[in-house]
Amino acid sequence: MKKLTSMVLAVGLGSALVLSGCSSTDNKVSDGVNKMLDTTGQLSKAIDSGDQAKVKEVGPKLEDQWSSFEDDVKKDNKDLYAKVEKYLDPTIAGSEAKTLDKEALGTLNDQLTDALKELKEKTK
Template sequence: MKKKFIMSILVLTLSAAMLSACGAKPEGEAADSAMQEQTTTTNASELSVKDGTAKLLSNAKQLKKAATAGDETKIREIAPSLEEVWASFEDGVKEKYPDIYDEIEKSLNPVVAAAKNTTMDKDAVLKIDDQLIQVLFDLSGKLITVDQVKAGAKQMLDITSEIKKEIAAGNDAKVSELAPKLEDVWKTFEDGVPMRSADLYDKIEKSLNPEVAGSQMSPIDKQVMTQLNDNLTQALNELIQGI
């Protein structure tokens, strides 16, 4: 009886050891898994900063339009969203770009406060908001690489080439379909342009926005659209060659 009891204990001990071995990862595999988790976390953090910066810039630009137009209601509506968006990713900026973090804080907090004042100084709001936009452009220039800017510009050039053919062919429907795609591509890298060339950023905007708007007219103005498309093509080529 005692012998059987000892044998049972041995069987149970061996079974437990085998199960433990099956569940455990080799040291190398465990290290690789930990490294992969760390990389995934880092990439998620960087993505959050990039997306957050783009959103904050978009809101700051909307605030600038409202301040330029003197629309106090719109200013009071947009300003609090700056704080909300910033809170969602500011820790990632503070950790990686502490100097830029401080600059954003110096502009963002005063512009929100100025927008909340009972007697609003719209010129002050506009001035501080411009400072915030510039700092965010600087941050975007670090987050959006030169290669990404060039790739986006080349993609836009492919579209302007197609648009040129369709304008010449008098195919208004196709032009109306293609032009908004320029705007979609531009949004993916535009914030990385001002830090590298503010002049070319303005030049692209001055051609792109009217071209997209003009493409939705019926009928389109063939002469105006051709000129705008040519100007945009030239600006995009200058961007690729100049950065």
């Protein structure tokens, strides 16, 4: 009986550790996606207003935010990882360009935002 009790406690503890590990990864991804969505929102406003200084300030933040959780996304959601990457790099490059192409950068930012929203839905 004592062995059975010990085994049940060990299995329960192991399960709790595994589940808490999954939860922290999900929270990390969820928090990262929310930060990036906030940034793409700020970028959209700066693009719409033609504020090139703000675009150059906000756009590059996306790379640091993405790098903090991209490995988790790549491991668990390869298709969405590729989709975010497809729009992320051109959006960052456009935000750093010498002249602001509002239409092109706005479209890229919208596509990145859509990919992030899709990732957010999948990781709920």
